[in-house]
Amino acid sequence: MPNPLLDRAADLGGTLLNRLQGLKLPGVGTASVSDDPERAARRWRAVTVLCSPADVRVDDLPAPLVALGSLVEVRVTPAPGDKGTEIAARYRATPSDEELGRLRAALRASKQLLETGEVLRMDPRPHGERKQTPQGRLLDGVVANAKKEGVL
Amino acid sequence: MKAVTWTGINQLSVEDVPEPQILNDHDVILKVRRTTTCGSDLHLLSGYIPFMRAGDVIGHEFMGEVVEVGKAVRERKVGDRVVVASFVSCGNCWYCRQEMYSLCDNSNPNPGITEGLWGQSIGGCIGYSHAVGGYAGSHAEYVRVPYADVGSFVVPDGVSDDRALFASDAASTAFTGVDLGGVRPGDTVAVWGAGGVGQLAARISAIVGAAQVFVVDRLPERLEQARTHAGAETIDYTTTDVAAELRERTGGRGPDVCIEAVGMEAHAPGAHGVYDQVKQQLRLQTDRPTAVREAVMACRKGGSVFTLGVFASMVDKFPLGAIMNKGLTLRGAQVHGPRYIPRLLELMERDELVTEHLATHVMPLSEAPRGYELFKEKQDGCVRAVFTP
Numbered sequence: 242m243p244n245p246l247l248d249r250a251a252d253l254g255g256t257l258l259n260r261l262q263g264l265k266l267p268g269v270g271t272a273s274v275s276d277d278p279e280r281a282a283r284r285w286r287a288v289t290v291l292c293s294p295a296d297v298r299v300d301d302l303p304a305p306l307v308a309l310g311s312l313v314e315v316r317v318t319p320a321p322g323d324k325g326t327e328i329a330a331r332y333r334a335t336p337s338d339e340e341l342g343r344l345r346a347a348l349r350a351s352k353q354l355l356e357t358g359e360v361l362r363m364d365p366r367p368h369g370e371r372k373q374t375p376q377g378r379l380l381d382g383v384v385a386n387a388k389k390e391g392v393l
Numbered sequence: 394m395k396a397v398t399w400t401g402i403n404q405l406s407v408e409d410v411p412e413p414q415i416l417n418d419h420d421v422i423l424k425v426r427r428t429t430t431c432g433s434d435l436h437l438l439s440g441y442i443p444f445m446r447a448g449d450v451i452g453h454e455f456m457g458e459v460v461e462v463g464k465a466v467r468e469r470k471v472g473d474r475v476v477v478a479s480f481v482s483c484g485n486c487w488y489c490r491q492e493m494y495s496l497c498d499n500s501n502p503n504p505g506i507t508e509g510l511w512g513q514s515i516g517g518c519i520g521y522s523h524a525v526g527g528y529a530g531s532h533a534e535y536v537r538v539p540y541a542d543v544g545s546f547v548v549p550d551g552v553s554d555d556r557a558l559f560a561s562d563a564a565s566t567a568f569t570g571v572d573l574g575g576v577r578p579g580d581t582v583a584v585w586g587a588g589g590v591g592q593l594a595a596r597i598s599a600i601v602g603a604a605q606v607f608v609v610d611r612l613p614e615r616l617e618q619a620r621t622h623a624g625a626e627t628i629d630y631t632t633t634d635v636a637a638e639l640r641e642r643t644g645g646r647g648p649d650v651c652i653e654a655v656g657m658e659a660h661a662p663g664a665h666g667v668y669d670q671v672k673q674q675l676r677l678q679t680d681r682p683t684a685v686r687e688a689v690m691a692c693r694k695g696g697s698v699f700t701l702g703v704f705a706s707m708v709d710k711f712p713l714g715a716i717m718n719k720g721l722t723l724r725g726a727q728v729h730g731p732r733y734i735p736r737l738l739e740l741m742e743r744d745e746l747v748t749e750h751l752a753t754h755v756m757p758l759s760e761a762p763r764g765y766e767l768f769k770e771k772q773d774g775c776v777r778a779v780f781t782p
Binding site: 291345356358368372388390393 | 394396398400411412413414416417444446447465484485487498499502505506508512513523526528529533539540
């Protein structure tokens with residue numbers, strides 16, 4: 242049976258993870274200033290893939306990036322020191338948090354496809370009774386959003 | 394199937410759960426033959442490692458028999474008796490190709506959590522927090538092993554289940570510390586912690602040629618094992634000033650390499666132990682770094698300190714000045730299992746590395762909550778509780 246309180250807790254978990262990435266507490270983490278929201282949203286997001294630049298063509302990208310269509314621009318460059326190929330992407334217009342999350346997930350999935358040939362699946366996985374508590378649903382929200390969040 | 398689940402802080406249960414399935418082509422399904430408690434599980438139990446969900450199946454140190462293989466698996470087949478690395482590694486990213494397997498780019502499906510905590514995501518780990526993937530663990534009748542060609546290893550016929558089990562995590566973690574800590578022939582090595590990892594770090598240090606090995610702990614039965622099975626000299630920190638003792642026994646130099654195998658819930662006698670415990674319980678620091686601090690102070694000038702024990706985030710009162718001014722190298726890592734498991738199995742086959750003595754308590758899976766109680770409270774001389782699903 243739907244429980245609005247538990248659903249709200251799950252939503253809050255996802256939002257919290259998003260907010261925590263940009264949180265800077267005195268004495269914890271970096272000491273520099275934070276980007277203004279416009280600059281932060283417009284930064285290139287990038288992954289380095291262990292393959293030759295010849296294996297990644299802008300006109301033949303992995304499906305997760307293709308799915309974002311013309312909303313994003315993509316550049317492919319050799320990584321220094323034999324570390325492979327850098328794939329970077331950013332939205333042409335200022336994106337929402339949700340759009341940025343989709344881009345992060347697409348970059349990570351593209352890297353997995355190029356390096357391992359498949360995207361790692363996790364569910365269904367064995368587990369015991371999931372107590373439907375606000376704390377538990379909060380964590381569910383965090384985990385559900387963990388592919389789309391982070392500093393990438 | 395039966396499985397051991399985390400149901401809340403200091404609460405475990407044995408439940409009926411669905412069996413795992415092949416989800417990716419590189420997976421195998423393993424019928425678990427042996428699975429053991431690990432000190433890092435205690436941080437989950439105590440609630441110091443966050444991102445646990447009630448119902449999670451725990452356990453990450455295990456071996457068993459392959460019963461099903463995915464269609465892209467090339468090196469393993471049904472019927473193989475294998476030991477499995479605790480961290481999951483794809484084998485194809487830059488980190489895996491550098492043999493830094495626990496830093497795999499592709500095996501943690503929840504990278505956003507650890508990127509937020511540490512600036513970068515590390516690899517996934519079987520049967521641990523959702524911060525490292527939330528994989529279902531090995532304290533079960535069956536477990537899914539992703540990227541099985543990379544992380545599972547056939548056990549030689551001459552190596553028993555009880556011995557091979559510890560190649561999965563304890564011995565490979567120990568080897569990680571010895572190797573990356575830079576132990577060389579003729580070195581003096583001091584190891585803090587006489588649990589499974591600490592004892593094996595002492596033994597492996599001797600195998601690679603250390604001239605003198607010390608183990609520091611407070612539990613007499615564990616110190617006795619370190620003397621008997623690792624050939625180490627031992628120091629009880631509750632009765633002896635460790636740094637003074639090490640100086641006296643090393644010609645005033647201190648150890649060349651100090652390996653910390655204790656982690657975030659280190660005990661310490663006296664006021665500073667109380668101070669750290671209170672700060673941790675008030676969440677004013679996440680970790681108690683007592684043993685690391687002592688290792689830094691005891692290490693010889695220009696030496697190496699390696700943190701093998703698990704730490705989550707922040708500590709305070711850390712002697713950074715000693716590290717800088719004494720020219721120390723401070724390094725840490727989670728276990729790079731596939732880098733060391735093949736060599737460990739060779740050492741085990743030649744009887745140069747024995748581990749059976751660590752399994753002080755062997756019991757069926759149904760008794761796992763009691764096994765963890767014995768292990769956590771160090772009751773009845775428990776070093777490791779091993780479950781036989």
